[in-house]
Amino acid sequence: MDIDAKEFRNSDITVTYDPCKCILSGICARELSDVFSNSIIPWVNLDNTETKRVIKQINRCPSGALKYHKNNEKKQAS
Ligand code: SF4
Structure with a gap:
């Protein structure tokens, strides 16, 4: 994982965000604004919706900047 990646957790998953990979498409904030904000x-x-919705949205990130792993599983290689 890159050194400046950010991590966010809830009880189910850990989400990582790598700003170096983000192409600022805005898809995440536009499609799931309860979770991904461009102003807050x-x-x-991650507390604002169900984990399965977060995972579905992360899978739509076109750059790979957003990733997740389940807290009870071994972390994905990046
Ligand atoms: S969907 Fe991915 S590439 Fe687009 S703004 Fe969000 S993190 Fe960045």
């Missing part, structure tokens, strides 16, 4: 810090709030 911290900009990822």
